[in-house]
Amino acid sequence: MSSDAVKKRKPKVIRNEEGTPETKRGRAEGEQSVEMEERRRQCSVHFITLKKLNRLAHMRLKKGRDQTHEAKQRVDVLHLQLQNLLYEVMHLQKEINKCLEFKSQHEEIELVSEEEFFQEAPAEISRPHVTRDDHHQLTLARLDWELEQRKRLAEQYKMSLARKEKIHKAIEQKREYLSSLQPGLQNIMQASLPVQECLSMPFEQMQKQAEVARHLPPPLYVLLVQAAAYGQACDKTLSASISGDVDEAKALSRPPEDSQDDESDSDAEEEQQNTKRRRATVGVQLDDKRKEMLRRHPLSLCVDLKCKDGSVLHLFFYYLMNLNILTVKTKVSTTTDLSGAVSAGELLNSESLLNCLYASDHGQETPNPTNRYQFDKVGITTFADYVSDLGHPYVWVQKLGGLQFSSDGAQVCVLMGSALSASHMERTMKLLQGRLQARLALHKQFSSLEHSIIPVSGECQHLFPAKVVSGLTLVPVEQELGFVQHVLKAGLLRETDLFFMAVVERGTARLLAAVVVNPRYPEVMPLFSLSLHWKGERSGRTEDNLRAMESEVNVFRAELQGPRPGFQLLTNQIQRLCVCLDVYLEMESQVCDGSEGPKEFPREKMCLRTARGPSRLKPFKYNHPQGFFSHR
Amino acid sequence: MGPVELLHMSVFSQSFSPCGRFLAAGNNYGEIAVFSLSAALSPDASEGSQKPILNFTAHDGPVFTLLSTDTHLLSAGNGEISAWSWAELIKKSTKAAWTRKPSYETSLEIPEINAMIINPKDNSLIVGGGDNNIHIMDMETGIFKSVLKGHTDYIHCLCFKEREGEILSGGEDGAVRIWDSRTNRPVHCIEVFRYEECARPQFGKWISCLATDSDWMLCGGGPSLSLWHLRSMSPTSVFPLPGCQREAVFHQDLIMSVGEGPYVSHCLHGGTVKAQIPCTPSSLNTLALNLKNTEHRVMTVGGSSHQIDVFTNFSYRAFSLSF
Numbered sequence: 030m031s032s033d034a035v036k037k038r039k040p041k042v043i044r045n046e047e048g049t050p051e052t053k054r055g056r057a058e059g060e061q062s063v064e065m066e067e068r069r070r071q072c073s074v075h076f077i078t079l080k081k082l083n084r085l086a087h088m089r090l091k092k093g094r095d096q097t098h099e100a101k102q103r104v105d106v107l108h109l110q111l112q113n114l115l116y117e118v119m120h121l122q123k124e125i126n127k128c129l130e131f132k133s134q135h136e137e138i139e140l141v142s143e144e145e146f147f148q149e150a151p152a153e154i155s156r157p158h159v160t161r162d163d164h165h166q167l168t169l170a171r172l173d174w175e176l177e178q179r180k181r182l183a184e185q186y187k188m189s190l191a192r193k194e195k196i197h198k199a200i201e202q203k204r205e206y207l208s209s210l211q212p213g214l215q216n217i218m219q220a221s222l223p224v225q226e227c228l229s230m231p232f233e234q235m236q237k238q239a240e241v242a243r244h245l246p247p248p249l250y251v252l253l254v255q256a257a258a259y260g261q262a263c264d265k266t267l268s269a270s271i272s273g274d275v276d277e278a279k280a281l282s283r284p285p286e287d288s289q290d291d292e293s294d295s296d297a298e299e300e301q302q303n304t305k306r307r308r309a310t311v312g313v314q315l316d317d318k319r320k321e322m323l324r325r326h327p328l329s330l331c332v333d334l335k336c337k338d339g340s341v342l343h344l345f346f347y348y349l350m351n352l353n354i355l356t357v358k359t360k361v362s363t364t365t366d367l368s369g370a371v372s373a374g375e376l377l378n379s380e381s382l383l384n385c386l387y388a389s390d391h392g393q394e395t396p397n398p399t400n401r402y403q404f405d406k407v408g409i410t411t412f413a414d415y416v417s418d419l420g421h422p423y424v425w426v427q428k429l430g431g432l433q434f435s436s437d438g439a440q441v442c443v444l445m446g447s448a449l450s451a452s453h454m455e456r457t458m459k460l461l462q463g464r465l466q467a468r469l470a471l472h473k474q475f476s477s478l479e480h481s482i483i484p485v486s487g488e489c490q491h492l493f494p495a496k497v498v499s500g501l502t503l504v505p506v507e508q509e510l511g512f513v514q515h516v517l518k519a520g521l522l523r524e525t526d527l528f529f530m531a532v533v534e535r536g537t538a539r540l541l542a543a544v545v546v547n548p549r550y551p552e553v554m555p556l557f558s559l560s561l562h563w564k565g566e567r568s569g570r571t572e573d574n575l576r577a578m579e580s581e582v583n584v585f586r587a588e589l590q591g592p593r594p595g596f597q598l599l600t601n602q603i604q605r606l607c608v609c610l611d612v613y614l615e616m617e618s619q620v621c622d623g624s625e626g627p628k629e630f631p632r633e634k635m636c637l638r639t640a641r642g643p644s645r646l647k648p649f650k651y652n653h654p655q656g657f658f659s660h661r
Numbered sequence: 662m663g664p665v666e667l668l669h670m671s672v673f674s675q676s677f678s679p680c681g682r683f684l685a686a687g688n689n690y691g692e693i694a695v696f697s698l699s700a701a702l703s704p705d706a707s708e709g710s711q712k713p714i715l716n717f718t719a720h721d722g723p724v725f726t727l728l729s730t731d732t733h734l735l736s737a738g739n740g741e742i743s744a745w746s747w748a749e750l751i752k753k754s755t756k757a758a759w760t761r762k763p764s765y766e767t768s769l770e771i772p773e774i775n776a777m778i779i780n781p782k783d784n785s786l787i788v789g790g791g792d793n794n795i796h797i798m799d800m801e802t803g804i805f806k807s808v809l810k811g812h813t814d815y816i817h818c819l820c821f822k823e824r825e826g827e828i829l830s831g832g833e834d835g836a837v838r839i840w841d842s843r844t845n846r847p848v849h850c851i852e853v854f855r856y857e858e859c860a861r862p863q864f865g866k867w868i869s870c871l872a873t874d875s876d877w878m879l880c881g882g883g884p885s886l887s888l889w890h891l892r893s894m895s896p897t898s899v900f901p902l903p904g905c906q907r908e909a910v911f912h913q914d915l916i917m918s919v920g921e922g923p924y925v926s927h928c929l930h931g932g933t934v935k936a937q938i939p940c941t942p943s944s945l946n947t948l949a950l951n952l953k954n955t956e957h958r959v960m961t962v963g964g965s966s967h968q969i970d971v972f973t974n975f976s977y978r979a980f981s982l983s984f
Contacts, residue, residue: 519668556665570943571921573671576965580669637770640833641791642725643673643817643869643907643946659770661722 140171150174241271244278246326246348248355248430255429255450256332259458266335267458277327281350318407322351323415334462339364342465346430347420352400355430356420359383361465377468380417384525384548386460391525392421397434425460428453463594467551470596478531483604485597513543513558515570521545521556531603533610536629538563540610544599551595555602557582563614573644578609581649581661609649612636612658616647634658662984666690670984672963673946676727676734678747681954683714684961685734685750686969687724688984692716693736695750696982698957701971711982717755719743728777728786730800733758735786737774740765742788742798763788763796763805776819780842782826787842789816789830795840807845811838817882820871829873835866837880851894858899859884870918874911879918881906886918888930898932908948917975919945919962925972940978942966 141149147157154174159166225232242253253269260267330346340363347356359379384391393413404412412422427434431446477484516522526545533540539562547553559575560568569575582589582602589605591597614630616639636648636658648658662670674687677698684696694713701710720738728735733744743757765772772791779786785806786798795809795816814833821828827848828840839849853859854866865883872879878889886900886909904921915935916928921944924937945964951957961982963969968981 515668519664521664521668554665570965573944573965576669576671583665584669638791638815640867641815642723642773643775644671645833645867645869 138172138175140175143167143171146171146174238271241275241328244275244282245271245328245330246350248353248427248432249326249328249330249346249348251431251447251450252346252355252429253330255447255454256330258451259454263455264334264458267332269330269332271328272331273326273328275328281327315408319409322403322407322409323419324350325419326350334458334465336462336466336469338466338469340465340469342461344461345420346426348430349419352395352397352403353432354395354397354400354422355426355432356416356422357383357426358420361469363469377472381525381548382468383421383423383461383464386423386457386464386549387425388549390424392416392423395422396424396427397432425453425457429457466594467596471546471550471599474596474600478600478603483607484600485604513545516545516556516558523547531606533607535610535614538610538614540606542606546599551590551598554583554586554589555599557602557606559606561613574613574647577644577646577649578606578613581609582606608651612647612649616640662690667967667984670967671723671946671965672942672967672969672984673723673725674727674736675947675949675961675963675969676729677949677951677953678734678751679729679731679953680747681951681957683747683751684949684951684969684982685727685729685736686963686982686984687719687727687736688967689723691718691720691722691724691738692984693719693724693727693734693745694984696969698951698959701980701982702957702959702973711980713982713984715750715753715755716984719745719755719757722771722773725773725775726777728779730779735777737777737788737790739773740771740790742774742777742786759803761798761803761805763798765792767792772815775815775817776830778819778821778828780821780826780828781823782842785842787819787821787828789819789832791815793832795819795828795830797842797845809840809845809847811840811847811850812836814867817867817869818871820873820878822873822875824875829871829878831868831871831880831882833867835868835883837868837871837878849894851889853880853884853887856884856887856896858896859887861885864905870906870909870920872909872911877911879909879911879916881909881918881920886920886928888916888932898930900926900928900932900934902926902928902934904944907946910948910950912950912975917948917950917960919948919964925960925962927975936976938972938975938977940970941968941981942970 140146150170154170154177156166156170161167242250245253253271256267256269260269326348329348332344332346334342334344336342340361343360343362345358345360347358348354349356359382361377361379361382393411393416395412400412404410409415416422429450431448431450433449474484513522522545525548527548529544529546531542531544533542541560541562543558543560545556545558547555557579558569559579560566561572561575567575569579582605586598589598589601591601612634615632615634616636617630635656638660639647641648641660646660648660650659650661652659671689672686673689676685677683678685682697682699684698685693686696687693693716695715696712697710697714700706700714703710719736720741720743722739724736724738726737729747732748733746734750735742735744737743741760741762743760745755746758749756749758763774774788774790776789777786779800780797784800786800787795788798789795793810793812793815796805797807797809798805809828809830812830812832812834813836816830816832818831819828820830821842826842828842829837830840831837835852835854837851837853838847839851840846841848852866853868854862860866861884867882868880868884869882870880870886873891876891878891880887880889881900881902882905886902886906887896888898888900889896900916900918902918902920902922906918906920906926908920909916909918914930916930918926918928922937923941923943923945924939925945925948926934927936927938928934940962942962942964943966945962947964948960948962950960958973959979960972960975961969962972967984969983970978970981973979
């Protein structure tokens, strides 16, 4: 084919060659045919050589390809082998790593240290001659030893367990025995009660009290302990006891899980009920909340203070749980009947008996500042409304219960709890007894004053002259008297003070004295304000002599107090008032020019001068035992 | 001093210091309190500046009269006269410069001293009190050189007429006696209660206040306060004041007097009462005018109260100092 192609080409070329030189045809035709033959021959030779070359080339190519293919094959085989080997190497390495990382269980077992092992283990296990060199053997030996030890200990453990069981049983038996003993002991105690009473050793009672005391809230408990301790140590007449419902108290301190279950049940019930029933009004709800806030602990403490004359002051202490304050109510019981003094009804009134035991301790407001916020929530404006019901929250009551509120901020008290209670106990008890005795003494004095007898005790007779003519009547008073205004202005009058009016009369003269008695009598002197109705009305404000009489009665405490504890103060003051009135009336008649008839009050008192000083004061000071009057 | 004692305190006497910046006051408990007027009158005065800068017990009995000389404050207690240096008092030292007692005849009761005045001519102190006599003491030597006897009851007040050198004394017996200071002899005796215009028998006859201004004399007490012309020895005007007057002074054209009743009375020479200025104490014992110092020209009154009223303008009460 190719030769054909070559042949075709050649003729083309020839044709072309022939074509062009058309002019030359004639001459070159002969030459051309030889040349053409030559050229044809050459061409064919060339063709043949070309073919041969082509063949050769093909053959060479093929050979080359074969060789390459073979080499490739060889390389592939080798490559495969290499990969296999590599894979195997990797596998082996992994295995090696695995082996290396292998932690045998035996390593987790804590073995004794080698030195210990060699010391303790018997020779057949430890085999030192082998194990010292061979680590593997050593480990094996140690494991063996470990195993043996553990077996031994397991044995011991089993034995101990068995022993423990036995002992348990023995304990159980003994316990049963003891519990069977309990009722027997109770019987004995019951039987011994009469014996205790005979011998006056109330152990049973004290035990019962201690049992109940466990359910007391902490402040009442502190109070009980301190009061009992004080009673034992200092004042045998003091007694403390607990009253109230113990079961309720126990209910209050029940563990919360039980009550929570109960609550959830009861809540569910309540909800069902509520959907059927109308909800209570807001007012009733608020009321309930208030009642809840002011709830008292079911247990209360009763402390009895006895005085020498047999009268008893009963103090009932209550604990308000939500407000965390203590309150107190009082009662007085006396051996003699106390009726008969109309004006003195206020004196032993349980509401006001303990007012101002310490200065300015009125007991109308709660001393706990947090209560303010609690009250706001339920709409209580003042605690004073509930005081008559719940008792008075005096500050000294809180202190006795160990409750300290930082209300004033002035004094920082370091003591808390029992120490606080103990530090105040003695003083408070003494004040309480003093208060009761003072009030009882006042009461007695009042009942005799109402009968116009001034009971001046023997020790104080020396303060007064033998003859006093003015007579007294005592009247309970209404407030708002004109001549008391100056005392009000001086700030010496308080809400808690008691008011009385004494009327001293002699002849046509009438002296009205308004008496202000502070609840802390006799520590604080009663104040007298005078108004005289005799030939006109004069008062301590308009007349210097009446003012001098007031000062004579109000100022000289040391003279008028009498023997300690000073219960004679008021009667002495009244007696002195009568004496001063006598002096005034008698001297007054002297001073004026006696142009009208006989004098109403003849002069009976002895004195050196009737007037002295720029204000011409009369002699009101009585000198004993000379018995004459002089000026201060 | 508790509140009850304060309630029953009475101020009996006052005296201004020579410089006029301090006021001393004496009360019935025998205490003398010194107040700083400059502090109380200053624009930034507070509650504390109305309290005394010094308060001490000077005598046993009440301090009925105080008197200031150029350097000292003289105070009188029960039968004794003490002198305190003003300079020391301002420095708060309470040591008396001297204490002297006039000689008294009776020893049963020590008489009080109600009035003291100074005779500038011969520098002597004239003292009158409860023993019905007037004692004259020489200030330099301290010796009581003479005693004027004549009153039959105790002496309330004393007064001195500089021009004639005469001492006037008023007493409980209702007589005003005039004595010559050089010869120590009585010159006149006026029994005020005998004159119908002045007499008030419902009160009594005692004379408790005296004041003179050249020929004029004021006297009052039980009888009404009246203005007398001394040359004719007769009362020219009688003042219709309801209470008994305890102290009266002449000031410019006015007569100011205090006594029973919580007010200061301003009266004119003619006999009319021009004004009655109310004040705190319910009755007044003493009135003092501070004329020595023009800055602190005040009038102070004290009486049955622990407060002393201060009048900066004499027509109304400005504030009160209190013990």
